[in-house]
Amino acid sequence: MRGYGAGMSNFDDSDAFEAAAAPVPLSQRAIGARPVPYLDGLNPAQRAAVEALDGPVLLLAGAGTGKTRALTTRIAHLLNLGRARPGQILAVTFTNKAAREMKERVARLLGEAVEGMPWLGTFHSISVKILRRHAELIGDGELHLKPSFTILDTDDQIRLLRQLILAGNIDEKRWPARQLAHLIDSWKNRCLSPSQLPRGEERAFDGWGGRLYAAYQRRLLELNATDFGDLLMHCVHLFQAHPDVLRSWQDRFRYILVDEYQDTNVAQYMWLRLLASAHRNICCVGDDDQSIYGWRGAEVGNILRFESDFPGAQVIRLEQNYRSTPHILAAASGLIAANRGRLGKTLWTEVEGGEKVRLIGHWDSEAEARWIGEEIEAFHGGHRAALGRRNLNDIAILVRASHQMRAFEDRFMTIGLPYRVIGGPRFYERAEIRDAMAYFRLAVSPADDLAFERIVNVPKRGLGEKAVQTIQREARERNLSLLEGAVSTVATGALGGKGAAALRQFTEAMGRWHADALDSRVSHVELAERILDESGYTAMWQNDKSPDAPGRLDNLKELVKALEEFENLQGFLEHVALVMDNDSGEQTDEVSIMTLHAAKGLEYPIVFLPGWEDGLFPSQRSMDESGLKGLEEERRLAYVGITRGRELVTISFAGNRRMYGQWQSSLPSRFIDELPEDHVEVLTPPGLYGGGYGAAAQPFAPSAIHERAAQSDVYNSPGWKRMQQRSAERAQPVHRTPIVIDAEPAARFSVGDRVFHQKFGNGTIMGIAEDTLTVEFATGFKTIKAGYVQPASQAGSGGAMDDVPF
DNA sequence: GTGTGAGCAATTTTT
DNA sequence: TTGCTCACAC
Numbered sequence: 001m002r003g004y005g006a007g008m009s010n011f012d013d014s015d016a017f018e019a020a021a022a023p024v025p026l027s028q029r030a031i032g033a034r035p036v037p038y039l040d041g042l043n044p045a046q047r048a049a050v051e052a053l054d055g056p057v058l059l060l061a062g063a064g065t066g067k068t069r070a071l072t073t074r075i076a077h078l079l080n081l082g083r084a085r086p087g088q089i090l091a092v093t094f095t096n097k098a099a100r101e102m103k104e105r106v107a108r109l110l111g112e113a114v115e116g117m118p119w120l121g122t123f124h125s126i127s128v129k130i131l132r133r134h135a136e137l138i139g140d141g142e143l144h145l146k147p148s149f150t151i152l153d154t155d156d157q158i159r160l161l162r163q164l165i166l167a168g169n170i171d172e173k174r175w176p177a178r179q180l181a182h183l184i185d186s187w188k189n190r191c192l193s194p195s196q197l198p199r200g201e202e203r204a205f206d207g208w209g210g211r212l213y214a215a216y217q218r219r220l221l222e223l224n225a226t227d228f229g230d231l232l233m234h235c236v237h238l239f240q241a242h243p244d245v246l247r248s249w250q251d252r253f254r255y256i257l258v259d260e261y262q263d264t265n266v267a268q269y270m271w272l273r274l275l276a277s278a279h280r281n282i283c284c285v286g287d288d289d290q291s292i293y294g295w296r297g298a299e300v301g302n303i304l305r306f307e308s309d310f311p312g313a314q315v316i317r318l319e320q321n322y323r324s325t326p327h328i329l330a331a332a333s334g335l336i337a338a339n340r341g342r343l344g345k346t347l348w349t350e351v352e353g354g355e356k357v358r359l360i361g362h363w364d365s366e367a368e369a370r371w372i373g374e375e376i377e378a379f380h381g382g383h384r385a386a387l388g389r390r391n392l393n394d395i396a397i398l399v400r401a402s403h404q405m406r407a408f409e410d411r412f413m414t415i416g417l418p419y420r421v422i423g424g425p426r427f428y429e430r431a432e433i434r435d436a437m438a439y440f441r442l443a444v445s446p447a448d449d450l451a452f453e454r455i456v457n458v459p460k461r462g463l464g465e466k467a468v469q470t471i472q473r474e475a476r477e478r479n480l481s482l483l484e485g486a487v488s489t490v491a492t493g494a495l496g497g498k499g500a501a502a503l504r505q506f507t508e509a510m511g512r513w514h515a516d517a518l519d520s521r522v523s524h525v526e527l528a529e530r531i532l533d534e535s536g537y538t539a540m541w542q543n544d545k546s547p548d549a550p551g552r553l554d555n556l557k558e559l560v561k562a563l564e565e566f567e568n569l570q571g572f573l574e575h576v577a578l579v580m581d582n583d584s585g586e587q588t589d590e591v592s593i594m595t596l597h598a599a600k601g602l603e604y605p606i607v608f609l610p611g612w613e614d615g616l617f618p619s620q621r622s623m624d625e626s627g628l629k630g631l632e633e634e635r636r637l638a639y640v641g642i643t644r645g646r647e648l649v650t651i652s653f654a655g656n657r658r659m660y661g662q663w664q665s666s667l668p669s670r671f672i673d674e675l676p677e678d679h680v681e682v683l684t685p686p687g688l689y690g691g692g693y694g695a696a697a698q699p700f701a702p703s704a705i706h707e708r709a710a711q712s713d714v715y716n717s718p719g720w721k722r723m724q725q726r727s728a729e730r731a732q733p734v735h736r737t738p739i740v741i742d743a744e745p746a747a748r749f750s751v752g753d754r755v756f757h758q759k760f761g762n763g764t765i766m767g768i769a770e771d772t773l774t775v776e777f778a779t780g781f782k783t784i785k786a787g788y789v790q791p792a793s794q795a796g797s798g799g800a801m802d803d804v805p806f
Numbered sequence: 807g808t809g810t811g812a813g814c815a816a817t818t819t820t821t
Numbered sequence: 822t823t824g825c826t827c828a829c830a831c
Contacts, residue, residue, distance in 0.1 A: 095820065124821045153821085173826095228821045263820095296819065401817050406822090423819085457807095464807045499807095578821060597818050619817060637818080660816065661822035809831080816823090 036080065038073055038109050046070045049283075049316045050077050053255070056276075056310035057283040058303070062347045063290065063332075063643035064323025064603065071257060071285055072102055075117070076109040078255055090253035090275065091120040094260050096579055098601070099125070102259070119253065123268050125578050127231040131238070134245055138234045143221045145234075148570075150225045150441070151577040155434060156450050157181055157227045164215050168208060175206055184213050188229030189297035191236050191267040193217070223449060232267040239274040250278040261286030261306075265297035273309070280310060288343050289336050292597060292637045294629065295622075304343060321347045323603055325354025327679040328649050332642040334676030339632045347643075355386065356681040357642065357649045361668065364656035365404075365611070369411040372397065372608050372652070376417060376591055379606060387606070387648060392418060396592040396604040398641050400617040403659075404610065405593050412591070422594035428576065432541065432552040433559055437576070439531050443513040444569050447481035456486070459540035461502040470494055471503075483510060509534055517569055524568045528560050596641045607645035612638075612653040612669035638671045651675075 039047060049059050049070040061067035075091060078084050093099045099121045106117065119126060128151070131138065135145035152160070161184075162177040183204055187197065194202075194214035202210025220226060226234065239246040256276050258264070261284035264272070276282040284306060291300040307313050321329055329347045336342070362368040382389030397408055405421060412419045427433060435458055438451040445451075456471075457463045474494060475485025489495050490504045513531050516522040532538045538556065541549050566572040592604070611617055618634035626633070642649055653668045 122821065151821085231821080293819080295817085403816085403823095426820090460808080462807065466807080595818060616817095621817060633818095658822075807831100810829085812826105812828085814824100814826085816825105 036077070038076055038080075042066075042070070042073065043320050045316055045318050045320065046073070049318065050074045052283075052314050052316065053078060053081075053083060054281055056280050056306070056313035058261075058306045058310075058313055058315045059283060059285040059318065060315060060343055060345055061285055061287055061318040062321060062345045063287065063640070064321045065318035065347070066320075066322055067285055067287075067318060068102065068105065068259075070318065071259060071283075072105040072109060074283065075102075075106050075120075075257065079110060084254045086117045087119065088252060088254045089117060089119060089257070090126070090255070091117065091257040092123050092126060092259065092272075093120075094122060094263055096122060096125075098122075098259055122578065123271070124228060124231050127235045127271070128578060130235055130249065131226075131231065134238055134242070137238055137242060137245070139221050143218070145221065145226070146224050148224065148445075148574075150223070150445070150448065150573070151231070152220070152225050152227045152450070153428070153434075153577060154181065154228075155429070156225075159450065159453070160219060161212070161216060164212055164219065168212065168215075170206065170208060175208070180205055180209070180212060183209055184216060185229050186297060187213065188227075188233045189265040189267055191233050191270055193233065193237065224447075225450075229267070232271055236267055236270045236274065239271075246274055247278075250275060254279065254281060256282040258282070258284045259286075262288050262291035262300055262303045263293050263298045264302050265299055269299065269302045276310075282310065287345075289339070289345065289636055290600060290640050292600065292633060292640060294626070294633050300341075304341065315343075317345055319345055319347055321349045323646050324349065324643060325351060325647060327354055327356045328642060328645050328647075330679040331357040331649070331675050332639050334679070335642065335671060335674050336635065336639040338674050339635055341632075355648050356679050357651060357675065358681050358683055359672065359675070360650065360652045360683040362652060362654045364663070365407045365654045365658060366411070368610050368652050368654045369407040372408070372610060372650075373411050373415055373417060375608075375650070377415070390606060392589045392591045394605040395608070396594065396599065396602070396606070396644065397608045397610065398594060398596050398599045398644060400596055400611055400619060400637070402595055404616075408593055408610075418588065418590040419593055420588075420590040422592050423598040427555070427558075430552070430555060432555055435537065436528075436532060436556055436559055437573070439513075439535060439537065440528060440569050441573055442483065442510060443517045443527075443531060444573060446483045446510070446514055449475075449482045452482040452486075455535075455537075456482075456503075456506065459536045461506060462499055463502055463506075467495060467499050467503070483507065520568075524566070524572070525560060525563050528563055528569065532556060532560075596637050599644050600640050603644050603646055605646045606648045607641070607650070609638075609641045609649065609651045610653075611657075612651050612672055613657065613666040614669050615666055616657070617669050618671065635671060635674075638669075 039050065042050060043066075046066055046069065049057070050073045053074075059067070059070065061070065071091075075089060078089060079086060091102065093102065103116060103120055106120070119129075121129075131145070132147045132149075135147045135149060138145040158177045158181050161180050162172065165172050165175060165177055165180065187201075192198075192201075194210055194217055197210050197213070202213075204210075205212065220230065239249070253275055256272065258272060263286070272282065272284075284303070286303050288300055288303050291298060291303070294300065302309075307315060324332075326349055329349060333347055360371070362371060376392070376395055378384055379387060379390040379395065380392055399405055399408075402423070409419065409421070411417075428437070435455055438448075438454040441448045441451040442455065453468065456468060471482055471485045471489050474480070474489045474492070475482050478485065478488060480488060486503055487507045490500050490507065493500065495503060513527065513534075516527050516530075517524070538553070541552050541556070544552075562576075563569070563572055566575070614620075617638070618631055622630035622634050624630075642651075651672065653672065654666075656663050656665045658664075
């Protein structure tokens with residue numbers, strides 16, 4: 001919520017332009033009549049991007065090529081030339097952070113002369129603004145949204161779906177609400193309302209998908225609520241169904257700019273197309289090589305198709321990189337070259353010299369964490385002459401999956417190295433914040449049934465499932481909201497003594513808070529504090545002995561403080577679902593640990609990329625689920641990782657890694673083989689791959705990294721060869737599995753054996769770790785205890801069940 | 807209605 | 822290994 005309303009006066013930096021930014025009436029400035037200072041210092045491509053104002057423009061902006069600068073300067077230019085007033089420019093981003101940054105930079109470029117841009121924001125926040133003006137048009141004749149609609153987050157969404165699943169008498173275990181939420185999300189991402197589902201898809205989710213979806217949408221309307229996906233979908237449907245409305249918005253937005261275009265999904269694409277179709281002044285900025293969100297609906301195709309979608313489009317490439325050394329760029333470029341279906345870009349830099357990308361293998365994940373810890377201490381202590389003494393803030397560790405973080409956290413904790421984990425649960429997702437917000441929501445809108453259910457028994461009031469059911473029955477029968485139903489339940493005496501007393505107390509308190517929430521004389525900040533105190537919510541955490549209780553109390557304080565920025569609770573609640581983030585200011589000197597996904601858009605002088613092992617990175621699941629497409633997205637993720645580094649990038653892998661409590665061994669990532677050898681320095685590790693210390697062969701000779709730059713045949717890679725060799729030694733068939741588990745094999749099985757499983761049928765053992773087998777069945781890979789399978793030839797004998805090794 | 811242990815599953819994440 | 826859900830006992 002930071003940056004709301006504020007943030008337009010950040011003049012801390014000394015760009016020449018700022019001093020000169022006098023509020024000359026924009027209309028009086030003739031094009032080209034006088035030099036425009038903000039254009040100085042742009043390279044030719046950036047300048048072209050800024051000056052190509054009319055018609056469709058695709059700005060292909062590689063990592064670190066000054067994309068935001070081009071984009072913000074373009075906005076400044078539009079304003080400065082008088083092509084549009086701030087309110088006539090639509091500029092969309094994906095995250096609040098990006099929107100905030102852009103606002104600040106535009107303001108900085110133009111000085112105080114320009115009011116904030118009202119239509120610079122995320123897809124979602126802009127959609128909300130549009131929807132609130134036309135809410136009545138969403139829904140059917142009898143039931144429609146009201147402008148005050150609430151926005152449910154994922155948690156509410158899932159609870160709502162769970163209710164519907166239970167109501168439909170569906171086994172929630174086999175068909176979990178979370179999965180349904182995904183399904184519905186994916187439909188909304190494609191802008192499909194329940195009636196528009198393609199034949200067949202409505203039968204998803206055990207045949208219930210379409211019906212549940214329809215029921216859910218109906219329920220949302222009843223609750224006067226939308227979920228995140230609705231925001232976009234409703235907007236698109238609004239535009240489609242009401243040409244006059246669409247026209248008015250088309251007229252308003254004379255210029256459209258889109259950031260991170262490669263991340264747009266179908267709904268966002270339609271949204272943009274509708275708005276841009278009249279004047280086609282749309283400028284999309286993106287990088288197909290950094291498309292890493294396919295799994296949540298992003299369509300790389302949108303950016304790949306741009307030129308045919310918008311005939312006559314100009315394509316401008318930003319390829320001069322201002323971030324990384326040539327070795328880093330070359331390594332990244334070499335890697336990404338293995339992808340097909342790219343628009344193609346070649347990053348280059350004027351900078352010379354610099355370190356090669358370093359590559360190192362370790363015995364196991366603990367050794368990897370230990371080594372990286374030592375390296376960081378060395379950088380921090382200034383023991384790496386070439387790089388000088390570095391702040392911990394200059395260093396980041398980027399992992400594929402969050403479970404990898406643990407090894408680092410454990411290690412850094414032991415050696416006392418300060419670190420911070422970026423990402424993780426967001427502020428507003430924390431239970432205490434959501435509870436508190438539910439109180440506020442209920443105080444503001446007594447009909448908010450989801451909020452009621454969330455907090456009616458938090459803190460514990462002895463109102464459990466049964467009491468809630470009674471209230472629900474009462475409410476349903478009399479067509480009341482749950483809160484009203486609760487009042488009625490107390491009145492009719494449908495609830496026993498103790499529960500009734502507690503419920504009465506709760507409803508009465510809520511009544512008071514509601515009155516106060518409507519009373520403009522009552523300070524909403526004080527009211528919020530009072531609600532938390534009187535409800536016993538604060539006391540609940542004060543009495544909690546768990547170690548995170550103090551932190552939760554702090555969060556609550558922060559929440560109350562955040563309220564100060566808003567006029568009243570309503571205003572807060574309307575915005576908060578979309579705007580809260582957990583960007584805590586960074587004053588302290590700490591190493592950053594985060595996932596590769598979280599790192600997109602960031603940069604660090606020193607970057608560590610651990611865990612480059614096949615199966616982990618690229619992730620086995622990605623490849624299983626999405627095949628080549630999945631692999632290419634993983635490769636883009638690797639590309640994103642490398643291009644985060646400014647001066648030094650270190651890639652590492654471990655031969656053994658503990659996953660889910662068991663040690664598993666793995667092979668170096670195929671991506672390692674794709675790195676161009678000339679730009680990689682191999683730090684030879686002693687005794688890798690079970691050779692023991694002083695093993696004769698270097699496990700990773702430089703020449704082996706990349707034997708053929710053009711050919712990207714993984715079957716010829718060193719990792720693959722090693723695996724083949726190992727398989728051959730055991731006289732077993734070679735399989736296309738990247739993970740080979742080679743701890744002590746379970747006594748009766750070997751890799752390659754055919755086995756039978758009751759549920760999955762026949763399969764082939766791909767790996768063995770202690771008593772756990774990795775088996776490839778017709779349906780895919782499964783990890784299974786050795787006791788649950790038997791040799792295929794003896795299927796039915798049952799013998800294998802009795803003498804499980806270990 | 808609330809507190810405890812067995813059993814089970816387990817990427818990536820914004821709004 | 823952990824963190825969560827569910828079934829069961831108080």
